[in-house]
Each structure stands twice: as structure tokens, then as C-alpha cells.
Amino acid sequence: MTSLTDLREVVDVVVGVDTHVLTHSAAAVAAHTGGVLGEVTVEATAEGYAQLIEFADSHGMLRAWAIEGTGGHGAGLARHLEQHEEVVVELDRPERARRRNGAKSDPLDAIRAAREAVARSRLGTPRAAGDRQALSVLLAARRSAVEAGTDAQRQVFSLVIAAPEPLRARFRSQKLPEMLTTAAALRVHTSWDGETVATVTVLRSLARRAHALADEAAAHEKAILAIVRSWRPDLLDQPGIGPIVAATVLCAWSHPGRIHSEAAFAMLAGVAPIPANSGQVTTRHRLNRHGDRQLNRALHTIVLSRIRYDDRTRDYVARRTSEGKTRREIKRCLKRYI
Structure with missing residues (x-):
């Protein structure tokens, strides 16, 4: 499917689907004319997915599905269609300004999805399940744990700064890791006033939370490393690439054939320079702020590591x-090269 450049060459009908939490709206559109053949709205359940296939069967067997949100609201439908060996094209959520006259409804979005898939010169496929999805889930959980743990550490530091002096003296000259250890071991004394008791209770709770979240993040990273080593251990041999960066790259790449060229992967990462020429000026480029920002961040991490530790990069x-x-x-040049 990834080698196709025009759906009209292989299908008679494109079924566009606008996905939501509880319902999915679908529209069958003739691939050659763009005419609407039918519309339906079903529940986002296994029974609803079966109804969508019956709806598609009534409009033609040579068909493709154009679905928005295959990694979110449409994930269940995408898996169901994959099990039935249906052809699925992935679409991004539309920008409001691109909707005709600002019109918005689920059936209209389903029709727009089908017509957009017909008009595309490159067809996107949903990201793979299996190891790729496992990495995606683990990365999201680790990121959440790291961010929440960082928030807890900041709160501990702020509370120590404003704590009553007898309590604050315990933390004097300590770095943040030592502060967390000290705070986690605090005990409440009956002779303390209400403010001190409350401060100690919260400090202990936040410090223990920070430690628990650090342990959780480490466990997720260990699981990520195991998957990367079993899938693409060669990535870890590259300078500047650790398990988190490797997992981020693999999640964006997904599977062979999804990214049709090296330049397309650079565009996905937001590191392909965008031409900004006008008139006789033909060498100007604009910074690309689009694409997968997590992938862009991973490339930035590689660049910083290589600048610090790699002799060739320093040269x-x-x-x-x-x-x-x-x-x-x-x-920017290094990110594009990487």
C-alpha cells in the first residue's frame, strides 16, 4: 500500500471515518467522482465496527478506509479493520481554517476525510502495533512519571526555603537529592506548632512521592531498553543514542515502508529546511517548526551529546x-544530518 500514489487506481470507494470517544461517523465516497454514496454513525464498539464493515460491503468490495486518529479514538477501529485485512489510510485531524466556510459536523468531516485521501499523492499508513505500541505506552508512562517527579522535587525545594527556621536548619547546605532523603525520613513531634507539623507532613509526602516516581520511571526505562535491544540493538551502538532516544525514533518510524524516503523522515522530524524564497532571492530557508516534536527533541539530544563527546562532531x-x-x-545542520 505504501507504494501507491493514487487511490483511484486501485479502489472504487473510499470510506472516510470521523472518530470520537463514543461514536464513529462514516461516509462512503466514490473514488473517481467524489460523490457521496452513503453515511452512517455507529457506536465505538466491536458491534459498531462490524456495522461499519457491513455498510462498506453495501457500497463496493474494492475499497479503502480513510481514518482520523488511528492512534487515539480510532485505534480500536483500525485494529479491527487490520484483522479483516482492510486497506487503511491514516489522516491527521483537520485544521479549522481548512474546513469549508467553517462548517463542522461529524458526517461532513467523514466526507472530507475520504476526499482528502483520494486527493493525496502520498498515502500514510497507521503506525504498527506490537513492539512499537509497547514502546509508545512505556514512553508515555515514563514521561508522565518524570514530569510529576520533577514537580514534586520543585515543591520540596520551595517548601524548604520557606520552612520555619528549626526545620530549615536540617536542610542547610544540602543538594536536592540529599534534601529528598532528609525530607522522606522526617518525623512529626508533638511539641511542634501547627505550621511546622503541616510543613513536615507535606515535605515527607512529596519526598516519598518523588522517590516512588523515580523508581517507576527507572522501571519503565528498563522495560524500554529490553524492547529496543530485542528489536533494533544497532541503534544503541550509535553515538549519542540511549534507550529513550532510540525508542522515540522507533515510535516515529514504526515499520518498514511507512516513511517513503529519508527526506520524508526529516520532514516528519521537523528538521527539513523550508524554502522561503521570493523574487530573485532563491537561497533563503525558514526554520521548520512542524512535525513530530518528540522526534525533534530526540535528535536534539543526540546533537548535544555528540557535540560534547564525539571528536568528529566537535571538529x-x-x-x-x-x-x-x-x-x-x-x-540545525547536525539534526538534519542525523
Whole structure:
């Protein structure tokens, strides 16, 4: 399916689906004319998915599905269709300005999805399940644990700064990790006033929460490393790539054939320069702020690591600096190279 450039060459009908939490709206559109053949709304359940296939059967067997949100609200439907060996094209959620005259409804969005799939020169396929989905889930859980743990650490630090002096003295000259250990071991004394008791209770709770979240994040990272080692251990041999960066790259790439070229992967990562030419100016480019920002962040991490530890990268930075490039421009060049 990834080699196709025009759905009209292989199907008679495109079924567009606008997905939601409780319901999915679908519209069958003739691939050659764009005419609407039928519409239906079903519940987002196994029974509803079966009704959608029956609806599609009534309009033609040579068909493809154009679905919004295959990794979210449409994940269940995408898996169901995959089990039935249906052809599925993945679409992004539409921007409001692109909706005709601002019109918005589920059936209209389903029709728009089908017609957009017919008009596309490149067809996107849903991200793979299996190891890729496992990595995605683990990355999300780890990211949540790290962010929540960081918040708890900040709160501990702020409370220590504003704590009553007898309590604050216990933390004097300590770094944050030591503060967390001290706070987690605090005990309440009956002779303390209400403010001190409350501060100690909250400090202990926050410190223990930070430790628990750190342990949780470490457990997720261990599971991520095991999957990466079993799937693509060669990534870990590259300078600047650890298990989290490797997992992020694999989640964006997903499976062979999803990304049709190296340049397309650069565009997905938001590191492909965007031409900004006008008139006689033909060498100007604009910073690309689109694409998968987690993938872009992973490439940025690789760049920072290589600038610090890789001799070849440091030599490159020195050479481009002598040519007049700024530090930021050099990093953009390295991200595109990587």
C-alpha cells in the first residue's frame, strides 16, 4: 500500500471515518467522482465496527478506509479493520481554517476525510502495533512519571526555603537529592506548632512521592531498553543514542515502508529546511517548526551529546564556526544530518 500514489487506481470507494470517544461517523465516497454514496454513525464498539464493515460491503468490495486518529479514538477501529485485512489510510485531524466556510459536523468531516485521501499523492499508513505500541505506552508512562517527579522535587525545594527556621536548619547546605532523603525520613513531634507539623507532613509526602516516581520511571526505562535491544540493538551502538532516544525514533518510524524516503523522515522530524524564497532571492530557508516534536527533541539530544563527546562532531562544529555559522545554525545542520 505504501507504494501507491493514487487511490483511484486501485479502489472504487473510499470510506472516510470521523472518530470520537463514543461514536464513529462514516461516509462512503466514490473514488473517481467524489460523490457521496452513503453515511452512517455507529457506536465505538466491536458491534459498531462490524456495522461499519457491513455498510462498506453495501457500497463496493474494492475499497479503502480513510481514518482520523488511528492512534487515539480510532485505534480500536483500525485494529479491527487490520484483522479483516482492510486497506487503511491514516489522516491527521483537520485544521479549522481548512474546513469549508467553517462548517463542522461529524458526517461532513467523514466526507472530507475520504476526499482528502483520494486527493493525496502520498498515502500514510497507521503506525504498527506490537513492539512499537509497547514502546509508545512505556514512553508515555515514563514521561508522565518524570514530569510529576520533577514537580514534586520543585515543591520540596520551595517548601524548604520557606520552612520555619528549626526545620530549615536540617536542610542547610544540602543538594536536592540529599534534601529528598532528609525530607522522606522526617518525623512529626508533638511539641511542634501547627505550621511546622503541616510543613513536615507535606515535605515527607512529596519526598516519598518523588522517590516512588523515580523508581517507576527507572522501571519503565528498563522495560524500554529490553524492547529496543530485542528489536533494533544497532541503534544503541550509535553515538549519542540511549534507550529513550532510540525508542522515540522507533515510535516515529514504526515499520518498514511507512516513511517513503529519508527526506520524508526529516520532514516528519521537523528538521527539513523550508524554502522561503521570493523574487530573485532563491537561497533563503525558514526554520521548520512542524512535525513530530518528540522526534525533534530526540535528535536534539543526540546533537548535544555528540557535540560534547564525539571528536568528529566537535571538529565539524569548529569548521562551520570558522565559516561564520552560528551555534544554533550548526545544531540545525547536525539534526538534519542525523
